[in-house]
Amino acid sequence: MSDQEQQAPAGGAEEPSPNRLVGTLAVAGLISGVIIIAVYLATFNTIKENKARELREAVFRVLPGVAHMQKLLLKDGKLVVSHVEEKDEEPIYAGYDKEGNFIGYAIPSAGPGFQDTISVLYGYRPKERLVVGMWILDSRETPGLGDKIYKDAAFVANFDRLEVDPKIVAVKKGTKSKPNEIDAITGATISSKAVVRIINEGNERWLSKLPEPGSEPAFEKVEEKKGEKGKEGQEHPPGANDEGL
Amino acid sequence: MAKSQQQAYDEFIKGVWRENPVFVQVLGMCPMLAVTNSAINGIAMGLATFFVLVCSSFFVSLLKSFIPKQVRISCFIIIIATFVTVVDYTLLALVPKVHKELGAFIPLIVANCLILGRQEAFASKNTIPMAMLDAVGMASGFLLALVSLGGIREILGEGKLLGFSLFGPNFEPWVIMILPPGGFITLGLMLLFFNWVEERKKKLDAQLAAAEGGAD
Numbered sequence: 001m002s003d004q005e006q007q008a009p010a011g012g013a014e015e016p017s018p019n020r021l022v023g024t025l026a027v028a029g030l031i032s033g034v035i036i037i038a039v040y041l042a043t044f045n046t047i048k049e050n051k052a053r054e055l056r057e058a059v060f061r062v063l064p065g066v067a068h069m070q071k072l073l074l075k076d077g078k079l080v081v082s083h084v085e086e087k088d089e090e091p092i093y094a095g096y097d098k099e100g101n102f103i104g105y106a107i108p109s110a111g112p113g114f115q116d117t118i119s120v121l122y123g124y125r126p127k128e129r130l131v132v133g134m135w136i137l138d139s140r141e142t143p144g145l146g147d148k149i150y151k152d153a154a155f156v157a158n159f160d161r162l163e164v165d166p167k168i169v170a171v172k173k174g175t176k177s178k179p180n181e182i183d184a185i186t187g188a189t190i191s192s193k194a195v196v197r198i199i200n201e202g203n204e205r206w207l208s209k210l211p212e213p214g215s216e217p218a219f220e221k222v223e224e225k226k227g228e229k230g231k232e233g234q235e236h237p238p239g240a241n242d243e244g245l
Numbered sequence: 246m247a248k249s250q251q252q253a254y255d256e257f258i259k260g261v262w263r264e265n266p267v268f269v270q271v272l273g274m275c276p277m278l279a280v281t282n283s284a285i286n287g288i289a290m291g292l293a294t295f296f297v298l299v300c301s302s303f304f305v306s307l308l309k310s311f312i313p314k315q316v317r318i319s320c321f322i323i324i325i326a327t328f329v330t331v332v333d334y335t336l337l338a339l340v341p342k343v344h345k346e347l348g349a350f351i352p353l354i355v356a357n358c359l360i361l362g363r364q365e366a367f368a369s370k371n372t373i374p375m376a377m378l379d380a381v382g383m384a385s386g387f388l389l390a391l392v393s394l395g396g397i398r399e400i401l402g403e404g405k406l407l408g409f410s411l412f413g414p415n416f417e418p419w420v421i422m423i424l425p426p427g428g429f430i431t432l433g434l435m436l437l438f439f440n441w442v443e444e445r446k447k448k449l450d451a452q453l454a455a456a457e458g459g460a461d
Contacts, residue, residue: 016313024313028320032327039331043338050341138345144402144420 054137055121059093059106062123062133066095066103068219074209081217092206095123100219104132105210109202113194116140118149120198122159124206127213131168131199134159146191155192158182164203170196253378260382266359267390267432268439273359277391278432280350282423284407287395289343291388293336293351297328298360298387302368302380309369321364322355329354359387390435397431398422 059069071091073082082091093106104125110117118141123133136150148155162168163180170184170193171177184192211217266272276294280286304324305312312320333351336344344351354360363383368376399405402422404412421427 016315021313021316024311025316025319025323028323032323035327036330039334043334046338047334047341050338054341140348142424144418144423 055093058121058135058137059095059123062106062121062135063095063104064123064132065097067098068096068100069093069106070096070217070219072105072217077209079209079211079217081220094217094219096219102216102219105206107202107206108137109198109205110138111194111198111201113139113141114146114188114190115142118191118194118198120195120202122199122202124164124203126207126210126216129164131159131162131164134195134199136195141188141191145185145188148185148188149191149195152185155183155185159199164207167200167203168196253374256375256378257382260379260384260386261389262386264383265386265390265439266383267387268436270359270362271436272362273357273387274432275353276350276357277394278425278428280347281391281395281398281428282402283399283405284392284396285343286346287391287393288388289336289340290347290350291384291391293332293347294354294357294360294387295381295384296332297325297354298363298384299377299380300328301325301360302363302376303373305364305368306371306373306376312369317369318361318365321361321369325360325364326355359383394428394431394435398427402427 056069060066070093071082072079072094073089073091079092081094082089090108092108095103095106097103104123106121106123108119108121110119112118116139118139119137121135121137122131124130125132134156139147139149141147141149150156158176159182161179162182163178165180167180169178169181170189171181173183173186175181176183182192182196260266264270267274267277273294276290280290301321301324305321308320329352332354333344336347336351363380367379371379396406399407400411401419402424403418404410404416419427422431
């Protein structure tokens, strides 16, 4: 009680007006907003280029021999080539060699791992119905055990020329005998099986929607060059959506 | 002159050692335990926190007479959050790999009580040079703690330091050290060490005082 009495006059004497309080916070918020927007704009293009480069590198990794790529989107049940970015798009990527001949698809797929969602990109050659490469885009698996799904070269090599029919199966390490089986990682069975399940889910989702082998969308060279020259980020106003990774 | 130098030195060194934010004040435990599974992550987190703490302390000390005390906490948070966002975007643009490793813990620097604590306890009451010294000292202490914890965990848990293999291929990594329990174990042992040093110092001081008293 005595505390309150003592504080009241002291506080009351230099009590700033409500306007001053609101004003201070408004100015602070305004300056902060301007700084944040400036930094956002300054880093926007670099961040976008980083993401695009990361994706390009991943596609080149899972599809050996690829020199060009273009994005395909599913529209009205058909895969069409797309050069613009759309909101919530779920693309797959088509890879072509230097002469523009179709090589295969790079299909992103994601699902729960041991700790968090694992995002996988894998290369698929429709002619032979083979998975030809696998790359982990994002994961938070246990360091030292689960992270072997991308750190262990022997495990990654499992996904080179892997048959997708009837479906991919993870078996105990060293017991791989069929072309649709992979060796799981000892001590990280759940993570290994998660990768396999994610790829099987990707196959279930996409394989029926892919066009007949031989009638893949052709490589549109002119568009690609234009897109590269204009560096996409400058063609579209900043604030357009990031690459859907 | 000598006196003010001594004082400046004191403000700086108290954060690095005597009042080390991690080992003595036990502040900022969330990033401390979460991202120190390797030395490089510790360095990145330490530097990010360093930048945010020093910049925030500068502005809080600069603006302390403009900020009414009723809204000071909100203003501090706005200042801190601004610099955290700057760090977040900058890391994402310049070193995307590091940003990926640190992930959600960069935005969480806003909630590091070490930073807000220094604004409330020191920067808002002291001159700019003193606030800077305090911030640099505290941030260095935090960086030191993160790097040593990250280094120890990486050496034991992966047999590497900063990515370089130390023990050759025959070393069986002590995986638990880079898992969360390893963080708690290592931090516990380091706190034990710091407390032991402190106890010893106290005893020595007491003995010294007793000896001097006897001499009189």
